[in-house]
Amino acid sequence: MPCASDTCRHRPLIQPGVQVILNRMHDEQLTVGLFVTCLVDLMRPSVGFAAVKLLENAGCRVVVPAQQTCCGQPAFNSGASVEAKTVARQVIEAFRDVDYVVAPSGSCAGMIKTHYPELFADEPARAAAVAALAAKTYELTSFLVDVLRQKPAAGTYPVAATYHDSCSGLRELGVKAQPRYLLSKLEGLSLTEIPSAETCCGFGGLFCVKYTDISAKMVDAKVDDIAASGAKLVLGGDMGCLMNIAGRLQRRGLAVEVRHVAEVLAGSADDAPAIGESDVRP
Amino acid sequence: MQSKAHTFTANARAALADEPLQAALARFQGGFPVKRRAAIDRLPEFDALRDAGKAIKDATLANLDIYLEQFEAKVIAAGGHVHWCEDADAARQTVIDLCREAGAKTITKAKSMIGEEIAINEALAAAGFTPIETDLGEYIIQLRDEAPSHIIVPAVHLSKEQVAESFRAHHRDLPAERPLSEPQAMLDEARAILRQAFLTADVGITGANMLIAETGSTVLVTNEGNADLTQTLPRMQIVIASIEKVVPTLEDAATVLRLLARSATGQELSVYTTFTTGPKRGDDLDGPAAFHVILLDNGRSRMLGGPFAEMLRCIRCGACLNHCPVYSAVGGHAYGWVYPGPMGSVLTPNLIGLAGTSDLPNASTLCGRCEEVCPMRIPLPRMLRQLRQDAFASGGGPKPMRAGLAAWAFVAGRPWLYRLATGLGVRILGLLGRRHGRFRRLPGASGWTAVRDLPAPAGRTFQALWTERNGARR
Amino acid sequence: MTAAADPARAAMLARIQNALGRGAPSEEQRRRVLQRCAAPSANLIPARGRENDRIAQFIAEAERVNATTERLAGWSAVPAAVAETLAAAGLPPRLRMVDDARLASLAWPAGLAVATGKSVDGDRASLAIAFAGIAETGTVMLLSSPSSPATLNFLPEMHIVILPEAVIVGAYEDAWANLRAALGVGVMPRVVNWITGPSRTADIEQTLLLGAHGPRLLHILLLAEA
Incomplete structure (x- = not known):
């Protein structure tokens, strides 16, 4: 197929899978803009680097636009749409020129993919840019499996684990099978499902600090299930939920580690202690 | 009913500390969701039926005036009466007038959420009548002078011991030493007492799950059969229903019924589904001589044209309550008014105003489970967000939160400033938290650290490290 | 009270019609909508x-x-x-x-x-x-x-x-x-x-x-x- 086709320049018009094939045929690398997410940026850079590694290993060129800060969800979910828009406009600009936007978070990816169109519904002039951004935005594991058709990760990670499905990823983006598929061939890793895998952990952004008591009750239900499962590691795809679950496990003195799934998939779990743990020898 | 939604946070805290309540909620959890799942697994077309149900309601609401007038005409043709009531006051007054007209002494009542919404029992009592709730759960909470804590299982918050205690306190004519430890004994006692009420009632008040425009019929579902005895035995039947209950045809009702019980209790169909059309006819041996339908608006016509119009598709199955982790944590009373759970958090501010109820839409993680299970595909999280927006726009919300959001937006909207501020912040916190990896306490973060440890940041931001790494690459 | 003279009824219908962005329906509109009741048909039957x-x-x-x-x-x-x-x-x-x-x-x-x-x-x-x-x-x-x-x-x-x-x-x-x-x-x-x-x-x-x-x-x- 001749490479001169103009359609190559109009990526949103092309189905994701087709785009990957076209790029491979053209020997052209996909440019993926990493939406780092504020929690990964501030709290746990190792997740960002794990995501970069997974994307680069899959053949993508990864860029990290410096103008990004946050997706705007805290403001959006608080009803502060003006403030949310201020931040969201930055994201729209920052990622205009990449082929795909990938976030190691179902919550932030869901914000961009499903809620930006709602947020900007009253700005028709921006509709095309918002729709284009939404169309090319993916949660990390979903991007690896659904777009890049990656095979399960190879390697060894001997641990009894369980997986927490974050609400936004699960219900807004259909992230459920993808992380489990990518984990399925890791030697030694056994995944036990807990009954409440799909039940909210009680994080909910500002909810967890505004309604602390209710949030505690919710995360306790999750933590009880985790403890009963015998799992020694909780994996998930969203730092908010993972920090909440880890924090409650630790407060209750339960020796269960919590990690972002990207770290395990990238084989970089040794790069950082588990969430809320220290690598300083006492 | 006076709203206590403005003290939601305190209500919730009390609920979380209420051991019998927590035991009841623990018992309740899982039951209905598991049964619902099993029922849906037996009906592969369930999701397609949800689409059909939504389409029926949307089509009806798009011509609600026409269907209501058609319903009215058919009720009148069948010999019944229709009363249009704009608000709770008008509905209460109409019911009281009708009870007076009937010379009512005993009034039986079958569970009706509209009855709760217009606080009909209090109004009847104030007018000198004694309405008797006949649904077992409603009867129990009436004895206890409580509001329902769930829209389909009103006494779900109680233990059998609490029920036994109430029965002993109120059924004084019965031997004090009678055994009442098991639910069966309590049911037998309630059945015997309520049977006398049914047989002597002059007026029966029921709600309606649907109204059918084609035939002028009211549709009522129960499992106990109490609604049928309530409406068949007295001289007068009063049906109180809100305007969005109308559907066009019997077929449309059938489609909604396929969704209702499965979503609610996981039954395929409730035991009794009753289609009632007008009063007793010429040679009928039973049935009420007079049949009245009250069509209540109470804010619904206002919702119709706005962002909450889709809420009018709600069929009151309770699935959103049954699957809501917040409802499961605090129970129904914490919500402070008639309708709890996600549907209540949308409906309550719409019916009684956002002032004093804005905690309800905020007290949700927006986890989306309610929308996922809603048979009518009502976008509850979107509506909760819309209410948050409305509240924020009208200056609602705690002042520190508003100030915080403004400051956050100022910084997050200026990447250079954001990098500067966050870089400094994570460096300090990283150093402070390095030894333990987390904080048990942190000034300004007590909302978090009151109940959980806070992971310490790694000390450098990803952006800083990335810039460094890429500089090195170059 | 006759239906036409009932102010509550009139107010409710007017509010509904206002919300629907139209006035009272014409006879033709009414007839078309009520066709659904006159000739009822089944929805999805499982x-x-x-x-x-x-x-x-x-x-x-x-x-x-x-x-x-x-x-x-x-x-x-x-x-x-x-x-x-x-x-x-x-x-x-x-x-x-x-x-x-x-x-x-x-x-x-x-x-x-x-x-x-x-x-x-x-x-x-x-x-x-x-x-x-x-x-x-x-x-x-x-x-x-x-x-x-x-x-x-x-x-x-x-x-x-x-x-x-x-x-x-x-x-x-x-x-x-x-x-x-x-x-x-x-x-x-x-x-x-x-x-x-x-x-x-x-x-x-x-x-x-x-x-x-x-x-x-x-x-x-x-x-x-x-």
Whole structure:
């Protein structure tokens, strides 16, 4: 197929899978803009680097636009749409020129993919840019499996684990099978499902600090299930939920580690202690 | 009913500390969701039926005036009466007038959420009548002078011991030493007492799950059969229903019924589904001589044209309550008014105003489970967000939160400033938290650290490290 | 008060029309919308409403919800079956039943006291005839009339229902179609009861108990003879 086709320049018009094939045929690398997410940026850079590694290993060129800060969800979910828009406009600009936007978070990816169109519904002039951004935005594991058709990760990670499905990823983006598929061939890793895998952990952004008591009750239900499962590691795809679950496990003195799934998939779990743990020898 | 939604946070805290309540909620959890799942697994077309149900309601609401007038005409043709009531006051007054007209002494009542919404029992009592709730759960909470804590299982918050205690306190004519430890004994006692009420009632008040425009019929579902005895035995039947209950045809009702019980209790169909059309006819041996339908608006016509119009598709199955982790944590009373759970958090501010109820839409993680299970595909999280927006726009919300959001937006909207501020912040916190990896306490973060440890940041931001790494690459 | 003079009615309709972004509908609009009621049509009917062996399906579904069933050759077998059912349940040999020529002509055992009329306090068992059986959920459909008072379905402890197998349909929509064929479009008996199993409650600690206010026992006699 001749490479001169103009359609190559109009990526949103092309189905994701087709785009990957076209790029491979053209020997052209996909440019993926990493939406780092504020929690990964501030709290746990190792997740960002794990995501970069997974994307680069899959053949993508990864860029990290410096103008990004946050997706705007805290403001959006608080009803502060003006403030949310201020931040969201930055994201729209920052990622205009990449082929795909990938976030190691179902919550932030869901914000961009499903809620930006709602947020900007009253700005028709921006509709095309918002729709284009939404169309090319993916949660990390979903991007690896659904777009890049990656095979399960190879390697060894001997641990009894369980997986927490974050609400936004699960219900807004259909992230459920993808992380489990990518984990399925890791030697030694056994995944036990807990009954409440799909039940909210009680994080909910500002909810967890505004309604602390209710949030505690919710995360306790999750933590009880985790403890009963015998799992020694909780994996998930969203730092908010993972920090909440880890924090409650630790407060209750339960020796269960919590990690972002990207770290395990990238084989970089040794790069950082588990969430809320220290690598300083006492 | 006076709203206590403005003290939601305190209500919730009390609920979380209420051991019998927590035991009841623990018992309740899982039951209905598991049964619902099993029922849906037996009906592969369930999701397609949800689409059909939504389409029926949307089509009806798009011509609600026409269907209501058609319903009215058919009720009148069948010999019944229709009363249009704009608000709770008008509905209460109409019911009281009708009870007076009937010379009512005993009034039986079958569970009706509209009855709760217009606080009909209090109004009847104030007018000198004694309405008797006949649904077992409603009867129990009436004895206890409580509001329902769930829209389909009103006494779900109680233990059998609490029920036994109430029965002993109120059924004084019965031997004090009678055994009442098991639910069966309590049911037998309630059945015997309520049977006398049914047989002597002059007026029966029921709600309606649907109204059918084609035939002028009211549709009522129960499992106990109490609604049928309530409406068949007295001289007068009063049906109180809100305007969005109308559907066009019997077929449309059938489609909604396929969704209702499965979503609610996981039954395929409730035991009794009753289609009632007008009063007793010429040679009928039973049935009420007079049949009245009250069509209540109470804010619904206002919702119709706005962002909450889709809420009018709600069929009151309770699935959103049954699957809501917040409802499961605090129970129904914490919500402070008639309708709890996600549907209540949308409906309550719409019916009684956002002032004093804005905690309800905020007290949700927006986890989306309610929308996922809603048979009518009502976008509850979107509506909760819309209410948050409305509240924020009208200056609602705690002042520190508003100030915080403004400051956050100022910084997050200026990447250079954001990098500067966050870089400094994570460096300090990283150093402070390095030894333990987390904080048990942190000034300004007590909302978090009151109940959980806070992971310490790694000390450098990803952006800083990335810039460094890429500089090195170059 | 006439409808036209009722200010609440007018205000409610006006608000609805305003919300819908139109004034009062024209006659033409009204006629077009109400076509849905004048010529009702079925929505999606699930496959389980279209099974071949409707009788087996009806029995299985009814028994899932704690009804009991019994297949009889014809009307003449009804009195003995009823007498046995009452005896097995430990109920006295007294029966309140619908006023129907097919029942009146049967040879009722001397020991069984049979009465017609509406049900009254103290009735322990009743006998009614279903207009239809609906296989998809094991539901019996009963119509009220002067000869078939609705109280029969609710006051007694035991409700016995005769269901000719010929009137078992697959789906709810079939039952509606048959009702319209019998009475006409838009015409309803005063009460149509769909009954799916005996009365129950789970209002105390979600403990399932049968016989809340209505019958504790629902026994369905399926008749091969029409």
